[in-house]
Amino acid sequence: MDTQENGTIAVFGGTGQQGGAVVDALLARGARVRALVRTPESDRARALAARGVELSAIRIGDATSTVAALEAVDAFSFMTPEANSLEDVEEEVRVGTALVDAAAAARVPHVVFTSVFGADRETGVPHHDSKHRIEEYLKLSGLRATMVRPTAFMENFATVMAPSLEDGTIVLRLPLPDDIALKMVSIKNIGQVAASILLGTAEVPGGAVEVVGDELTGSQIAAAFGARAGLPARYETLPLSVLGNDLDKAMFREFATASEHPSDLAAVRAIEPATWDLAEWIRSTGWTAPADRVRS
Numbered sequence: 001m002d003t004q005e006n007g008t009i010a011v012f013g014g015t016g017q018q019g020g021a022v023v024d025a026l027l028a029r030g031a032r033v034r035a036l037v038r039t040p041e042s043d044r045a046r047a048l049a050a051r052g053v054e055l056s057a058i059r060i061g062d063a064t065s066t067v068a069a070l071e072a073v074d075a076f077s078f079m080t081p082e083a084n085s086l087e088d089v090e091e092e093v094r095v096g097t098a099l100v101d102a103a104a105a106a107r108v109p110h111v112v113f114t115s116v117f118g119a120d121r122e123t124g125v126p127h128h129d130s131k132h133r134i135e136e137y138l139k140l141s142g143l144r145a146t147m148v149r150p151t152a153f154m155e156n157f158a159t160v161m162a163p164s165l166e167d168g169t170i171v172l173r174l175p176l177p178d179d180i181a182l183k184m185v186s187i188k189n190i191g192q193v194a195a196s197i198l199l200g201t202a203e204v205p206g207g208a209v210e211v212v213g214d215e216l217t218g219s220q221i222a223a224a225f226g227a228r229a230g231l232p233a234r235y236e237t238l239p240l241s242v243l244g245n246d247l248d249k250a251m252f253r254e255f256a257t258a259s260e261h262p263s264d265l266a267a268v269r270a271i272e273p274a275t276w277d278l279a280e281w282i283r284s285t286g287w288t289a290p291a292d293r294v295r296s
Protein backbone atom coordinates (compact mmCIF):
# COMPACT_ATOMS: atom_id res chain seq x y z
CA MET A 1 0.00 0.00 0.00
CA ASP A 2 1.27 3.44 -0.82
CA THR A 3 -0.97 5.52 1.41
CA GLN A 4 0.75 8.75 0.49
CA GLU A 5 -0.33 8.30 -3.13
CA ASN A 6 -3.65 6.51 -2.90
CA GLY A 7 -5.11 5.78 0.50
CA THR A 8 -7.19 7.72 2.97
CA ILE A 9 -6.28 8.08 6.63
CA ALA A 10 -9.13 8.70 9.08
CA VAL A 11 -8.49 10.89 12.11
CA PHE A 12 -10.66 11.36 15.21
CA GLY A 13 -9.92 14.53 17.20
CA GLY A 14 -8.69 16.49 14.18
CA THR A 15 -10.21 19.70 15.56
CA GLY A 16 -8.20 19.28 18.76
CA GLN A 17 -4.54 19.51 19.74
CA GLN A 18 -3.19 16.01 19.14
CA GLY A 19 -5.53 15.03 16.31
CA GLY A 20 -4.84 18.42 14.73
CA ALA A 21 -1.11 17.69 14.84
CA VAL A 22 -1.73 14.30 13.21
CA VAL A 23 -3.69 16.02 10.42
CA ASP A 24 -0.93 18.63 9.97
CA ALA A 25 1.73 15.93 9.66
CA LEU A 26 -0.35 13.83 7.26
CA LEU A 27 -1.16 16.79 5.01
CA ALA A 28 2.52 17.81 5.04
CA ARG A 29 3.28 14.39 3.60
CA GLY A 30 0.62 14.65 0.93
CA ALA A 31 -1.77 12.13 2.48
CA ARG A 32 -5.51 12.16 1.94
CA VAL A 33 -7.23 12.77 5.27
CA ARG A 34 -10.78 12.19 6.46
CA ALA A 35 -11.64 13.83 9.80
CA LEU A 36 -14.38 12.30 11.93
CA VAL A 37 -16.09 15.32 13.49
CA ARG A 38 -19.22 15.83 15.57
CA THR A 39 -19.81 19.41 14.37
CA PRO A 40 -18.84 19.83 10.71
CA GLU A 41 -20.02 23.46 10.76
CA SER A 42 -17.65 24.45 13.60
CA ASP A 43 -14.89 26.93 12.75
CA ARG A 44 -12.20 24.34 13.40
CA ALA A 45 -13.87 21.70 11.23
CA ARG A 46 -14.35 24.22 8.42
CA ALA A 47 -10.69 25.22 8.69
CA LEU A 48 -9.75 21.56 8.13
CA ALA A 49 -12.06 21.34 5.13
CA ALA A 50 -10.47 24.50 3.70
CA ARG A 51 -7.13 22.67 3.79
CA GLY A 52 -8.50 19.76 1.77
CA VAL A 53 -9.57 17.46 4.61
CA GLU A 54 -12.73 15.45 3.96
CA LEU A 55 -15.19 15.83 6.85
CA SER A 56 -17.30 12.91 8.01
CA ALA A 57 -19.99 13.73 10.57
CA ILE A 58 -20.19 11.21 13.38
CA ARG A 59 -22.01 10.69 16.66
CA ILE A 60 -20.41 8.47 19.27
CA GLY A 61 -23.21 6.07 20.17
CA ASP A 62 -24.51 6.03 16.60
CA ALA A 63 -22.56 3.10 15.18
CA THR A 64 -23.98 3.65 11.70
CA SER A 65 -22.28 7.04 11.49
CA THR A 66 -18.91 5.92 12.88
CA VAL A 67 -18.71 2.72 10.80
CA ALA A 68 -19.65 4.64 7.63
CA ALA A 69 -16.95 7.22 8.39
CA LEU A 70 -14.34 4.46 8.54
CA GLU A 71 -15.35 2.63 5.38
CA ALA A 72 -12.48 2.03 2.94
CA VAL A 73 -9.82 3.89 4.90
CA ASP A 74 -6.27 2.52 5.04
CA ALA A 75 -5.61 3.51 8.62
CA PHE A 76 -7.34 5.25 11.54
CA SER A 77 -5.89 7.48 14.24
CA PHE A 78 -7.79 8.29 17.42
CA MET A 79 -7.25 9.83 20.82
CA THR A 80 -9.73 10.15 23.66
CA PRO A 81 -11.08 13.33 25.26
CA GLU A 82 -9.72 14.93 28.43
CA ALA A 83 -11.20 13.60 31.67
CA ASN A 84 -11.44 15.74 34.80
CA SER A 85 -13.73 13.51 36.88
CA LEU A 86 -14.53 9.83 37.30
CA GLU A 87 -17.69 10.39 35.20
CA ASP A 88 -15.51 11.83 32.42
CA VAL A 89 -13.27 8.77 32.69
CA GLU A 90 -16.21 6.46 31.98
CA GLU A 91 -17.22 8.69 29.06
CA GLU A 92 -13.64 8.52 27.76
CA VAL A 93 -13.78 4.70 27.80
CA ARG A 94 -17.18 4.80 26.10
CA VAL A 95 -15.78 6.99 23.29
CA GLY A 96 -12.64 4.88 22.87
CA THR A 97 -14.37 1.51 22.83
CA ALA A 98 -17.09 2.77 20.47
CA LEU A 99 -14.38 3.88 18.03
CA VAL A 100 -12.65 0.49 18.29
CA ASP A 101 -15.97 -1.26 17.61
CA ALA A 102 -16.54 0.94 14.57
CA ALA A 103 -13.02 0.27 13.27
CA ALA A 104 -13.58 -3.48 13.69
CA ALA A 105 -16.94 -3.33 11.90
CA ALA A 106 -15.37 -1.35 9.04
CA ARG A 107 -12.37 -3.73 8.98
CA VAL A 108 -9.84 -0.91 9.16
CA PRO A 109 -6.41 -2.36 8.25
CA HIS A 110 -4.43 -0.45 10.92
CA VAL A 111 -5.55 1.49 14.00
CA VAL A 112 -3.25 3.88 15.86
CA PHE A 113 -4.39 4.84 19.36
CA THR A 114 -2.76 7.88 20.93
CA SER A 115 -3.09 6.99 24.63
CA VAL A 116 -0.62 8.03 27.33
CA PHE A 117 2.73 7.00 28.84
CA GLY A 118 2.38 3.99 31.14
CA ALA A 119 -0.89 2.81 29.54
CA ASP A 120 0.59 -0.67 29.13
CA ARG A 121 -0.34 -1.27 32.80
CA GLU A 122 -2.74 -0.11 35.50
CA THR A 123 -1.17 2.78 37.40
CA GLY A 124 -4.05 3.95 39.61
CA VAL A 125 -4.31 7.21 37.64
CA PRO A 126 -7.98 7.17 36.57
CA HIS A 127 -7.52 9.00 33.24
CA HIS A 128 -4.53 6.79 32.40
CA ASP A 129 -6.18 3.52 33.46
CA SER A 130 -9.05 4.47 31.11
CA LYS A 131 -6.53 4.46 28.27
CA HIS A 132 -5.14 1.13 29.50
CA ARG A 133 -8.67 -0.28 29.28
CA ILE A 134 -9.06 1.05 25.73
CA GLU A 135 -5.65 -0.36 24.73
CA GLU A 136 -6.69 -3.78 26.08
CA TYR A 137 -10.03 -3.55 24.28
CA LEU A 138 -8.23 -2.64 21.04
CA LYS A 139 -5.80 -5.56 21.42
CA LEU A 140 -8.74 -7.96 21.89
CA SER A 141 -10.50 -6.60 18.80
CA GLY A 142 -8.16 -8.51 16.51
CA LEU A 143 -7.36 -5.33 14.61
CA ARG A 144 -3.78 -4.50 13.71
CA ALA A 145 -3.04 -1.85 16.31
CA THR A 146 -0.21 0.46 17.33
CA MET A 147 -0.17 2.40 20.60
CA VAL A 148 1.38 5.87 20.60
CA ARG A 149 1.93 6.81 24.25
CA PRO A 150 2.64 10.53 24.72
CA THR A 151 4.30 11.92 27.81
CA ALA A 152 3.43 15.36 29.26
CA PHE A 153 2.86 18.02 26.61
CA MET A 154 5.59 20.69 26.48
CA GLU A 155 2.71 23.03 25.58
CA ASN A 156 1.67 22.89 29.26
CA PHE A 157 4.62 25.25 29.90
CA ALA A 158 2.79 27.87 27.85
CA THR A 159 -0.38 27.53 29.94
CA VAL A 160 -1.00 25.74 33.25
CA MET A 161 2.68 25.12 34.01
CA ALA A 162 4.10 28.43 32.75
CA PRO A 163 7.12 29.88 34.56
CA SER A 164 6.94 33.40 35.97
CA LEU A 165 9.47 36.20 36.25
CA GLU A 166 10.00 37.43 39.80
CA ASP A 167 12.56 40.09 40.71
CA GLY A 168 14.58 39.32 37.58
CA THR A 169 14.57 35.54 38.10
CA ILE A 170 12.65 32.94 36.09
CA VAL A 171 10.69 30.88 38.63
CA LEU A 172 9.04 27.53 37.94
CA ARG A 173 6.81 25.91 40.55
CA LEU A 174 5.33 22.44 40.14
CA PRO A 175 4.00 19.80 42.55
CA LEU A 176 6.93 17.57 41.66
CA PRO A 177 10.04 16.83 43.78
CA ASP A 178 13.19 18.14 42.14
CA ASP A 179 14.89 14.75 42.00
CA ILE A 180 12.29 13.54 39.50
CA ALA A 181 12.78 13.94 35.77
CA LEU A 182 9.55 14.82 33.97
CA LYS A 183 9.11 13.13 30.59
CA MET A 184 7.76 15.52 27.99
CA VAL A 185 7.11 15.97 24.28
CA SER A 186 5.70 18.59 21.94
CA ILE A 187 2.25 17.99 20.46
CA LYS A 188 3.67 18.63 16.98
CA ASN A 189 6.07 15.71 17.42
CA ILE A 190 3.27 13.43 18.66
CA GLY A 191 1.47 14.14 15.40
CA GLN A 192 4.58 13.48 13.33
CA VAL A 193 5.26 10.16 15.04
CA ALA A 194 1.64 9.06 14.62
CA ALA A 195 1.66 10.11 10.95
CA SER A 196 4.80 8.08 10.23
CA ILE A 197 3.16 5.02 11.77
CA LEU A 198 -0.13 5.60 9.94
CA LEU A 199 1.67 5.98 6.62
CA GLY A 200 3.73 2.87 7.24
CA THR A 201 7.06 4.70 7.03
CA ALA A 202 8.00 3.81 10.62
CA GLU A 203 8.28 0.44 12.30
CA VAL A 204 7.28 0.19 15.95
CA PRO A 205 8.76 -2.92 17.54
CA GLY A 206 6.28 -4.41 20.01
CA GLY A 207 3.41 -2.33 18.64
CA ALA A 208 3.86 0.58 21.05
CA VAL A 209 6.07 3.63 21.45
CA GLU A 210 6.36 6.04 24.37
CA VAL A 211 6.63 9.45 22.74
CA VAL A 212 9.15 11.56 24.59
CA GLY A 213 11.38 14.41 23.49
CA ASP A 214 13.09 15.28 26.75
CA GLU A 215 13.38 14.21 30.41
CA LEU A 216 14.22 17.00 32.84
CA THR A 217 13.96 17.83 36.53
CA GLY A 218 12.20 21.00 37.66
CA SER A 219 15.53 22.82 38.07
CA GLN A 220 16.59 21.77 34.57
CA ILE A 221 13.28 22.95 33.10
CA ALA A 222 13.59 26.30 34.88
CA ALA A 223 17.19 26.57 33.63
CA ALA A 224 16.08 25.99 30.02
CA PHE A 225 13.67 28.93 30.26
CA GLY A 226 16.29 31.01 32.07
CA ALA A 227 18.85 30.29 29.36
CA ARG A 228 16.39 31.39 26.70
CA ALA A 229 15.65 34.63 28.56
CA GLY A 230 19.30 35.21 29.55
CA LEU A 231 18.21 35.35 33.19
CA PRO A 232 18.85 33.34 36.36
CA ALA A 233 16.26 30.67 37.13
CA ARG A 234 15.09 28.64 40.08
CA TYR A 235 12.67 25.82 40.80
CA GLU A 236 10.37 25.41 43.80
CA THR A 237 8.48 22.23 44.67
CA LEU A 238 4.82 22.76 45.55
CA PRO A 239 2.72 20.39 47.66
CA LEU A 240 0.30 18.10 45.78
CA SER A 241 -2.53 19.89 47.60
CA VAL A 242 -2.26 22.80 45.13
CA LEU A 243 -3.84 20.54 42.52
CA GLY A 244 -7.56 20.99 42.19
CA ASN A 245 -8.63 17.43 41.55
CA ASP A 246 -7.72 13.92 42.62
CA LEU A 247 -7.04 12.76 39.07
CA ASP A 248 -4.21 15.25 38.68
CA LYS A 249 -2.82 14.36 42.13
CA ALA A 250 -2.67 10.71 41.09
CA MET A 251 -1.01 11.70 37.81
CA PHE A 252 1.71 13.79 39.46
CA ARG A 253 2.43 10.86 41.82
CA GLU A 254 2.73 8.65 38.74
CA PHE A 255 5.29 11.03 37.18
CA ALA A 256 7.66 9.90 39.94
CA THR A 257 7.17 6.21 39.10
CA ALA A 258 7.51 6.89 35.38
CA SER A 259 10.82 8.67 35.89
CA GLU A 260 12.25 5.44 37.37
CA HIS A 261 12.08 4.00 33.84
CA PRO A 262 14.40 6.04 31.61
CA SER A 263 12.91 6.76 28.21
CA ASP A 264 14.18 5.50 24.91
CA LEU A 265 14.72 8.88 23.28
CA ALA A 266 16.61 7.20 20.44
CA ALA A 267 13.57 5.06 19.54
CA VAL A 268 11.45 8.19 19.09
CA ARG A 269 14.13 9.98 17.07
CA ALA A 270 14.45 6.88 14.89
CA ILE A 271 10.83 7.54 13.87
CA GLU A 272 10.98 11.35 13.86
CA PRO A 273 14.59 12.58 13.78
CA ALA A 274 13.53 16.20 14.31
CA THR A 275 11.82 15.50 17.66
CA TRP A 276 12.42 18.55 19.85
CA ASP A 277 14.07 18.68 23.22
CA LEU A 278 12.68 21.34 25.58
CA ALA A 279 15.16 24.04 24.52
CA GLU A 280 14.20 23.53 20.87
CA TRP A 281 10.49 23.63 21.72
CA ILE A 282 10.94 26.88 23.70
CA ARG A 283 12.78 28.40 20.74
CA SER A 284 10.07 27.24 18.33
CA THR A 285 7.37 29.08 20.30
CA GLY A 286 9.20 32.40 20.26
CA TRP A 287 8.82 32.40 24.07
CA THR A 288 9.96 35.49 25.92
CA ALA A 289 9.98 36.09 29.67
CA PRO A 290 6.65 37.32 31.07
CA ALA A 291 6.27 40.68 32.82
CA ASP A 292 8.27 40.85 36.04
CA ARG A 293 6.28 40.47 39.25
CA VAL A 294 8.55 42.70 41.30
CA ARG A 295 7.90 42.17 44.99
CA SER A 296 7.65 45.27 47.12
Ligand SMILES: NC(=O)c1ccc[n+]([C@@H]2O[C@H](COP(=O)([O-])OP(=O)(O)OC[C@H]3O[C@@H](n4cnc5c(N)ncnc54)[C@H](OP(=O)(O)O)[C@@H]3O)[C@@H](O)[C@H]2O)c1
Binds near residue numbers: 016018060
Ligand atom coordinates in the same frame (compact mmCIF):
# COMPACT_ATOMS: atom_id res chain seq x y z
N1 LIG B 1 -2.04 17.43 28.69
C1 LIG B 1 -1.05 16.53 28.64
O1 LIG B 1 0.10 16.82 29.00
C2 LIG B 1 -1.35 15.14 28.11
C3 LIG B 1 -0.29 14.22 27.95
C4 LIG B 1 -0.56 12.94 27.44
C5 LIG B 1 -1.87 12.61 27.12
N2 LIG B 1 -2.89 13.52 27.30
C6 LIG B 1 -4.25 13.11 26.94
O2 LIG B 1 -4.60 13.81 25.76
C7 LIG B 1 -6.04 13.79 25.63
C8 LIG B 1 -6.51 15.16 25.16
O3 LIG B 1 -5.95 15.37 23.88
P1 LIG B 1 -6.04 16.80 23.19
O4 LIG B 1 -5.37 17.79 24.09
O5 LIG B 1 -5.58 16.64 21.80
O6 LIG B 1 -7.63 17.06 23.26
P2 LIG B 1 -8.42 18.34 22.71
O7 LIG B 1 -7.50 19.34 22.12
O8 LIG B 1 -9.33 18.76 23.82
O9 LIG B 1 -9.30 17.74 21.53
C9 LIG B 1 -10.35 16.87 21.77
C10 LIG B 1 -10.86 16.38 20.41
O10 LIG B 1 -11.81 15.34 20.61
C11 LIG B 1 -13.03 15.70 19.98
N3 LIG B 1 -14.15 15.14 20.74
C12 LIG B 1 -14.27 15.14 22.08
N4 LIG B 1 -15.41 14.49 22.42
C13 LIG B 1 -15.99 14.10 21.27
C14 LIG B 1 -17.19 13.39 20.95
N5 LIG B 1 -18.02 12.96 21.91
N6 LIG B 1 -17.49 13.17 19.66
C15 LIG B 1 -16.66 13.59 18.70
N7 LIG B 1 -15.51 14.27 18.92
C16 LIG B 1 -15.20 14.50 20.20
C17 LIG B 1 -13.03 17.21 19.98
O11 LIG B 1 -13.94 17.67 19.00
P3 LIG B 1 -14.68 19.11 19.08
O12 LIG B 1 -13.78 20.05 18.33
O13 LIG B 1 -15.97 18.86 18.42
O14 LIG B 1 -14.79 19.45 20.54
C18 LIG B 1 -11.57 17.49 19.64
O15 LIG B 1 -11.32 17.29 18.27
C19 LIG B 1 -6.59 13.42 26.99
O16 LIG B 1 -7.08 12.08 26.94
C20 LIG B 1 -5.37 13.51 27.90
O17 LIG B 1 -5.45 12.61 28.99
C21 LIG B 1 -2.65 14.77 27.77
